[in-house]
Amino acid sequence: ELPPVRGHVEFRHVTFAYQADRPAIEDISFVARPGETIALVGHTGAGKSTVVNLLARFYDPTSGEIRIDGHDLRSVSLASVRRQMGMVLQDTFLFSGTLMDNIRYGRPDATDEEVIAAAKAVYADEFIRRFPDGYFTEVQERGARLSQGQRQLISFARAILADPRILILDEATASIDTYTEHLIQRALRVLLEGRTSFVVAHRLSTIRESDQILVFDGGRIVERGRHDDL
Numbered sequence: 001e002l003p004p005v006r007g008h009v010e011f012r013h014v015t016f017a018y019q020a021d022r023p024a025i026e027d028i029s030f031v032a033r034p035g036e037t038i039a040l041v042g043h044t045g046a047g048k049s050t051v052v053n054l055l056a057r058f059y060d061p062t063s064g065e066i067r068i069d070g071h072d073l074r075s076v077s078l079a080s081v082r083r084q085m086g087m088v089l090q091d092t093f094l095f096s097g098t099l100m101d102n103i104r105y106g107r108p109d110a111t112d113e114e115v116i117a118a119a120k121a122v123y124a125d126e127f128i129r130r131f132p133d134g135y136f137t138e139v140q141e142r143g144a145r146l147s148q149g150q151r152q153l154i155s156f157a158r159a160i161l162a163d164p165r166i167l168i169l170d171e172a173t174a175s176i177d178t179y180t181e182h183l184i185q186r187a188l189r190v191l192l193e194g195r196t197s198f199v200v201a202h203r204l205s206t207i208r209e210s211d212q213i214l215v216f217d218g219g220r221i222v223e224r225g226r227h228d229d230l
């Protein structure tokens with residue numbers, strides 16, 4: 001059981017291979033202090049998603065170790081890790097049901113008022129209210145009727161409601177209209193504030209505001225620092 005964490009995350013010489021012959025990431029080491037935003041950047045296939053997949057414990061390292069507040073990830077239960085970790089993926093998963101239920105996903109006990117407050121905090125409230133049924137609008141799986149940007153805002157609301165200490169975010173790459181893009185940029189600041197966040201970053205604005213940027217190439221970190229240093 002992983003006790004409530006502050007969000008100190010460390011990778012120590014982590015190597016992982018999906019297939020035996022060729023590591024997807026090799027000898028990755030970094031420390032994220034509680035509350036920091038870490039941007040992961042690099043070409044396609046460089047290893048960014050593999051790093052966050054290991055942190056979320058979809059896989060275990062082939063060698064090396066991952067520590068959260070000093071606890072080796074392999075020594076604690078998966079459920080206790082996931083409870084303290086939020087994930088906003090590129091293509092947000094919505095299930096068929098109302099927007100209210102979709103935001104409440106990670107916090108089934110949340111009241112309607114709490115759901116609405118979370119949506120307001122990440123600027124999702126306005127577009128939700130424009131639907132005739134508002135928060136009670138039924139969505140289909142894959143979120144038909146919502147743009148990718150709107151789906152990402154829904155998943156931000158979901159994440160802020162669950163309030164995890166550690167957040168993994170894979171930024172959407174699809175073209176998002178200028179207005180929604182502006183909302184997302186503002187929402188990101190609110191969402192990342194006070195949590196240790198790992199962002200597979202495509203937006204220059206996110207990269208610029210990160211505490212550390214890790215540049216990946218061929219499964220290794222080839223550069224690191226803040227935006228002004230790189």
Ligand code: ATP
Nearest residue numbers: 018019024025042043044045046047048049050051
């Ligand atoms: P992108 O920007 O395209 O998302 P990425 O930096 O996230 O790229 P990864 O998905 O981490 O890259 O991939 C790193 C390497 O691991 C690549 O060579 C990729 O082909 C390989 N890889 C990724 N996922 C798998 C998998 N499920 N099975 C086998 N190989 C994989």
Ligand code: MG
Nearest residue numbers: 048049050200
């Ligand atoms: Mg990826």
